[in-house]
Amino acid sequence: MSEFVYLYRSTNEASRAAMGSPEQLQKSMQTWMAWMKQLADQGHIKNPGHPLERTGKLVKGKQRTITDGPYAESKDVIGGYTLIEAKDLAEAVELSKGCPILEGGGLVEVRPVLPMSM
């Protein structure tokens, strides 16, 4: 088994627009939780991870310039991450296809965790 990180990316506008009415939100929430539960039941979740605030600070360069988020230059913001266990990258990608963020115009970035061999 190898480890992968799912990075959930979407724009603020897209995530808000995708939410829709309270009843649609209810459905999105159910889909999210069902997807997470299914991954967990199949033993694919190493760590459910964390949601991230959509704003923060950027510290940049030798000058240590500090600027505010949200990051105007990036189209999408990472809203959270999950640590996944899968056979290989192909399986990790396949499992990510059920992520509800895709319905709302967001994307899942699937990144293999570099193995740290002793």
Add this chain to the structure above:
Amino acid sequence: MTELHEHLFRREAGRLVATLTRIFGVEHLALAEDVVQDAFCRALEVWPFRGVPDNPSAWLMATAKHRALDVLRRERTARTLAPELARVLEPDEPLFTEESIRDDQLRMMLSCCHPRLSEAAQVALMLHVLCGFSVDEVAGAFVSTHAGVEKRLTRAKHVLAESRQLFEIADGADFAARLPAVHRALYLLFNEGYHGASPEVAVRAELCREALRLTGLLLEHRVGATPATYALAALMCLDAARLPARLDAAGHLNMLAGQDRARWDPDLMAEGQRLLERSASGPELTEYHLEAAIAAVHGSAPRLEDTNWAQIVSLYEALLALRPSPVVALNRAIAIAQRDGPERGLEEIAAIADRDRLGRYPFYHAALGELELRRGRGAPARGHFAAALALARNPMERQFLEQRMEACDVAPVAVERMG
């Protein structure tokens, strides 16, 4: 992990908007709606990782409160808000109690029934602000366009904002005076679900459920719990009990005569009977009392032929005296047909004074068709059903009326009121 309660967000939307509007002032309804939307966004970001919180309502209220504080600190609107506002919204203030949230919803409900708003606008506003229906969902419920509903809601919110403050429920006399308008709006909301034009079974059941929930809020309040409110709640329960048999899972419409009574909801039926008994506690006799009593007579008949038609006829006569309407007169005539035969029913229909007003009503023609069919005259019956079919408002009604037309070629069948 806590389960996600059904319709949690729809219910919470109404509760949160009502409470935040009380705090911000009714002219800042849009701000309250924004803050609630933000809290919901946050829930969607956090709950999938952490699970549903133990107390989702408190979580959402606290999140909306924090969000409101952010907005107040940042935006100039803070200056136009009441000075005590910041204190109320301080993070260490205790969370709002169930009682205060209920009162906030009552204030909003009574505010929505503003005399300057049409009944249709009042109902749309309640659905949107208090029941968490989006513009599209309101449009779906009323078979109206998005643009039409949006325009109606914008105008209604404008009237609400101009009233400067939410309706004050502490004044019992004002509350009592506004109550008939609220009853009427809730009655219309329920009927939109029960008799309405939406072809979506789920949407209609939700409208009935929301009307019942809001009526329940009135019953929890000292001034709101009048005999008329009990009667209205009884009527809703007794009618809602028949909803599973009226609309089957496939969305097929079944009139009372053709309903499988085993599918009536016995709990709602019993609750309706209990509420009807509670409603008989004062001198006031409202149309809701009479309609609930009619529904109770139907509900207590195990089979169609066990129905006490004489009692139903006399209840319709009392209703006609209280609120004259050609539809009530039609229902009385149909009940007379059940008691005395189809010829007597047709005579009564012919004698309805303002019968021309029924011309656009599909079930007027359907009633004529049923009575002709029952006295064995298939050809005119077929013609009446065809006229009804031309006026049908949705696929369910069309399908029902097509089946009745086919029945004209087979055997006579019993008939009864639309219900």
